[in-house]
Amino acid sequence: MKNLLRLCLLVIIVASCITDSNDPSERFPFDGTGYRPMYSSAEDAARIEVVAAQPLSKPGKIYVLDDYLFINESGHGIHVVDNSDPKNPKNISFISIAGNYDMAAKGTFLYADNLTNLVVFDISNPKSPKLTKTIPNAVPGTDYPPVSNVYFECVESKKGIVTGWEKVPMAKRPNCFR
Template identity: 35%
Template sequence: MKKTVLLLLVSILFVSCWLPNDPNDFPGQEYQPVIITRSALETSIAFQNAQPIVKSGKIYIKGDLMFINDVNKGFHVYDYTNPSKPERLYFIKAPGATDLAVKGNTMYINQAVDLVTATFDPATRIFKVTNRNKNVFPQKQAPNGFQGYTKENEIIIDWNLKK
């Protein structure tokens, strides 16, 4: 019995030598998390000029505006007055964002782990973040379901294939 326990302990010691230094770098894990600090996340939302869609996600239509999510990047805003020919207007940069809801002029954005409230007035083109509820959602998982590890005040905003 003592030999079995000793053999088991020695085996565990040898196996622990093979563990990676980076907890997100397990053998066979094909994705690497994209991590930013809490302070960077909180200042990352920006109203920008229109740009091409890289990876489209959900679509939301509110009145004459259409919002198309660029997965984990932000939202493209289109003039939807002519549904057969939407016109690209703006891009709302929101790293880690995957979803949006709109009520009146208030937008609710799922940005990584936070729920962000913002107002947007299309007539004046004024976009303003008004509130941030921190850590409402869990950290993002890799496409294969892998759960990443972060330090305090680090947020996973996306996952990339390892090179």
């Protein structure tokens, strides 16, 4: 009986040492930086246009069609590059797409996310991509950055539509965590 009592006491002591905290600050201390949402109006977020070539800064996926490369610029759109001379590729244009993080292609059609919309381009003439279709609300939306285990400013929908996230120094720990 004494041994059973000692065992019960030991279990209680060990169990009292185990914590199941939902507070991320215990496992992920705040390092003075966090993500801040970048807002746009609905009109600006929906604006998709082919513009002059832009420098690559955060390239993502690449699709090859004949002598052309389509290179995703994380959060901003898609570069169109003439690669007919692989030693001297020429950045020829940029498809500006707010909130674009992913793309796929089949044949001469390029599919890309535009926040929660799916946009389809005819790229049969890569020098002149044409927006052919927009499918509204085809992509699940999120109110958090595309990275995990980070602190971020909570989204305030009255400020507009979140079109991206920027990592910035912050004086105090934000209230949101993912």
